[in-house]
Amino acid sequence: MIEYLDTHYTYVLAFVLLAIGLYMMIANENLVKKVIGVNLFQTAIFLFFVSVAYVEGGDAPIVPAETNPGELLVASPLPHVIVLTAIVVGVALTAVALALIVRIYAEYGTLREDTLREVRADE
Amino acid sequence: MSDALSEAIPVLLVAAPILAATLPLVFGLRFDRAGWLFTTLTTSSLFVATVVLATVVYSEGTVIHQLGGYPRAYGIELVADRLSTTIALLVTGTSAGVLAYTRLGGPRGNTFYSGYLLLVGGLLGLTFTGDVFNMFVFLEITGLATYALIASGDGPESAVAGLKYLIVGTVGASLYLLGVGLLFMATGTLNMIELAEAIPQAQGGYENTLVRAAFAFVFVGFAIKVAQWPVHAWQPDAYQHAPDGVTPLVAALVSTVSAYALARVMYTVFTVDFLTQTPYAREIVITVGAVSVVAGSTLAVIQRDVKRMLAYSSVSQFGLVVAAYGLVTETALVGAVIHLVGHGIMKAGLFIAAGVIALGYGARTVDEYAGLAARRPVVAGGMAVLLIALIGIPPSVGFVGKWYIALGAVQAEVWSVAAVIFLSTMLTLAYSARLLEKMYFTPANWLEDPHAPDADVVATDGGSGPGLTRQSDRARPDAVSIGMLSIVVVAAVLAVALGFSGDLFYDWLEPFVSEVFN
Numbered sequence: 134m135i136e137y138l139d140t141h142y143t144y145v146l147a148f149v150l151l152a153i154g155l156y157m158m159i160a161n162e163n164l165v166k167k168v169i170g171v172n173l174f175q176t177a178i179f180l181f182f183v184s185v186a187y188v189e190g191g192d193a194p195i196v197p198a199e200t201n202p203g204e205l206l207v208a209s210p211l212p213h214v215i216v217l218t219a220i221v222v223g224v225a226l227t228a229v230a231l232a233l234i235v236r237i238y239a240e241y242g243t244l245r246e247d248t249l250r251e252v253r254a255d256e
Numbered sequence: 257m258s259d260a261l262s263e264a265i266p267v268l269l270v271a272a273p274i275l276a277a278t279l280p281l282v283f284g285l286r287f288d289r290a291g292w293l294f295t296t297l298t299t300s301s302l303f304v305a306t307v308v309l310a311t312v313v314y315s316e317g318t319v320i321h322q323l324g325g326y327p328r329a330y331g332i333e334l335v336a337d338r339l340s341t342t343i344a345l346l347v348t349g350t351s352a353g354v355l356a357y358t359r360l361g362g363p364r365g366n367t368f369y370s371g372y373l374l375l376v377g378g379l380l381g382l383t384f385t386g387d388v389f390n391m392f393v394f395l396e397i398t399g400l401a402t403y404a405l406i407a408s409g410d411g412p413e414s415a416v417a418g419l420k421y422l423i424v425g426t427v428g429a430s431l432y433l434l435g436v437g438l439l440f441m442a443t444g445t446l447n448m449i450e451l452a453e454a455i456p457q458a459q460g461g462y463e464n465t466l467v468r469a470a471f472a473f474v475f476v477g478f479a480i481k482v483a484q485w486p487v488h489a490w491q492p493d494a495y496q497h498a499p500d501g502v503t504p505l506v507a508a509l510v511s512t513v514s515a516y517a518l519a520r521v522m523y524t525v526f527t528v529d530f531l532t533q534t535p536y537a538r539e540i541v542i543t544v545g546a547v548s549v550v551a552g553s554t555l556a557v558i559q560r561d562v563k564r565m566l567a568y569s570s571v572s573q574f575g576l577v578v579a580a581y582g583l584v585t586e587t588a589l590v591g592a593v594i595h596l597v598g599h600g601i602m603k604a605g606l607f608i609a610a611g612v613i614a615l616g617y618g619a620r621t622v623d624e625y626a627g628l629a630a631r632r633p634v635v636a637g638g639m640a641v642l643l644i645a646l647i648g649i650p651p652s653v654g655f656v657g658k659w660y661i662a663l664g665a666v667q668a669e670v671w672s673v674a675a676v677i678f679l680s681t682m683l684t685l686a687y688s689a690r691l692l693e694k695m696y697f698t699p700a701n702w703l704e705d706p707h708a709p710d711a712d713v714v715a716t717d718g719g720s721g722p723g724l725t726r727q728s729d730r731a732r733p734d735a736v737s738i739g740m741l742s743i744v745v746v747a748a749v750l751a752v753a754l755g756f757s758g759d760l761f762y763d764w765l766e767p768f769v770s771e772v773f774n
Contacts, residue, residue, distance in 0.1 A: 158423060171426050178430055182437050211330070212440070215389055219433065222396045226426055229400055233407050233419040240412030249416065 143184035150177035162246045164237065168230045175223045179216045186212035262312040263321045265305055266334040266384045269344065273298055273377035277370045284366030291369030292359050298373060299352040302380070306348045310341045314764075320386070328447050333386035335448075338768040342593060343383045343516045346600050350508045351376045353746065356739040357608050358501035361615055363408050371408070375401035375505070379513045388436045388525065389446045391517060392429060395481070399425045402510050406498040417490075417497035424490040428480030435473030439525075442466035451525045462530050471530070471537065474521055475544075481514035484544050484578060485551040488571045495567035500611030503563060507570060508604035512596050515577050519592065522581055523772045531584050541582030546676045548575025553683035557690070560621045562610050565687055566603065569646070572680055573599045579673050580661040586769045588664025594761050595657030598754060602642050602654060605747025609639040612744060616736035622691060627700025635736075636695045638744035642751055643688040648681050651755035659758070 138145065154177055157170025186209040194210035238244055241252050276298040280291035313319060318337040322328065336344070351372070358368075378398035385391050403425070407418030440446060442464055443454035458464045483491035491511070495503050522531065531537050552572030559565035573595070580592035612635045613619050617628065629636040645652035658677055665673035
């Protein structure tokens with residue numbers, strides 16, 4: 134168990150972050166903090182992907198032109214590319230979420246979900 | 257048709273709407289109404305292209321395009337087989353049809369049409385992709401366009417509904433991504449066809465913990481996107497508060513294509529062998545579906561708002577589809593696909609009819625529908641036919657789908673699903689009959705009908721609050737166009753006509769299904 138934690142602690146860390154993000158989404162009443170929770174949730178998955186790609190003793194997957202590529206030990210580049218794409222998706226998502234929050238704040242004058250529920254119940 | 261040309265069609269279908277999404281914005285600088293024209297031209301040409309693609313797939317078999325010419329091992333493929341082409345026909349046809357409502361019914365503005373085309377592009381990408389990570393990207397493109405479209409409503413409620421969907425939907429897509437990551441760890445590939453071969457060869461084969469965990473994450477992710485009980489809570493809010501022109505598109509296509517993607521991942525990636533050999537995999541899928549059927553239709557019965565009622569009805573209809581996936585028989589799979597297509601057409605028609613009624617009559621709740629048939633015979637008739645089709649009374653497409661699923665349940669000897677189908681029909685009858693009774697047999701009571709166009713109340717409630725003004729302002733009979741009514745009628749006619757085409761569907765899907773099951 135200790136040995137596993139020693140070599141795979143990044144996995145544990147990623148899933149702890151994932152749980153914190155999920156908890157923030159559910160338990161926090163502030164809408165902006167909910168979106169931060171979503172970001173944390175996604176970032177945890179990105180970290181997981183990056184640590185999956187890690188090869189012990191491997192370099193960054195940038196292959197120099199002169200050496201024989203087969204002899205180099207590099208980390209797997211595919212998960213990195215995937216994470217890069219997913220980060221872009223995440224940024225777009227955060228932008229849309231914040232735009233919606235700006236509109237909600239302009240209409241209701243609050244960012245808290247519990248206040249929002251009261252305001253909407255009154256209408 | 258030459259191979260190169262037919263291979264280019266799937267790429268065109270995905271790229272064209274995304275590129276065309278910029279046109280309404282560019283031309284909108286000069287012309288106010290450019291958006292509708294460009295969107296109509298684009299979606300109709302997409303529909304024609306999909307029909308051409310379907311004939312190619314019919315005569316020559318599956319069309320595969322490797323993007324950029326990169327081989328399967330690390331490139332991305334677009335695959336047009338009989339299943340994805342069926343869904344593409346539904347997507348392009350419905351998106352072209354709904355425009356008949358939005359031309360006058362709104363939402364107006366060129367940015368709306370840019371979002372509309374982005375959504376169509378995302379849905380078609382999700383339909384054709386042959387790569388599990390690419391599927392995540394299109395899932396998010398679809399999601400982003402949907403959140404924005406839902407929030408484009410006039411009222412502040414729509415922004416809240418959009419944000420709720422955004423948070424929940426992102427969790428769904430992210431869980432799917434986590435499942436993809438675990439699959440990649442186990443096999444080292446992301447291509448669907450390669451995954452199907454690589455999963456049994458992974459360490460421990462189907463008993464590999466990574467593979468099993470991946471299936472769990474992927475299924476839960478899609479359950480959120482398809483709106484299965486108990487993770488359906490985003491869906492009724494989103495459908496109810498979205499603008500009337502957006503709901504038909506979202507309700508008919510977004511969850512449908514997600515459900516298609518679930519079938520694709522379950523049957524093409526994990527394969528039938530995985531489903532039958534993994535203990536409790538089938539049972540869990542069936543249980544989620546069956547519980548959604550009962551919970552969704554029970555909740556639909558107690559709703560007052562018509563759009564919300566139809567939204568809960570979607571939860572139950574998709575429950576039926578998911579339960580059919582879990583049966584793992586050829587007949588049930590065909591039934592699920594027929595029900596996906598049929599439900600898409602029926603819900604598009606029903607939500608357009610609800611929009612027309614809100615627009616021309618001001619009625620949004622079940623009670624306000626009283627006496628509708630006498631004053632709005634065409635739209636009430638269309639709605640009645642669609643509701644009857646939704647219940648599953650033959651001849652209708654709703655009946656054909658349910659029939660095949662029930663047949664599959666009997667073949668698989670899963671009697672609980674057969675019982676749930678019967679129960680769901682009863683519950684669907686309950687909420688549909690409520691609406692039918694109001695429309696046809698309850699006389700309109702003017703005094704209890706504050707939103708009626710010619711009641712005196714209207715003149716005085718001009719500034720009494722956003723909810724009320726919106727309803728009464730919208731009660732303009734002249735706002736209902738011939739195009740809106742004809743699209744409701746077309747949906748009703750299609751729902752009945754496809755009821756005669758069960759054999760046609762079966763023959764069309766047979767090659768795909770038998771390939772999956774062998």
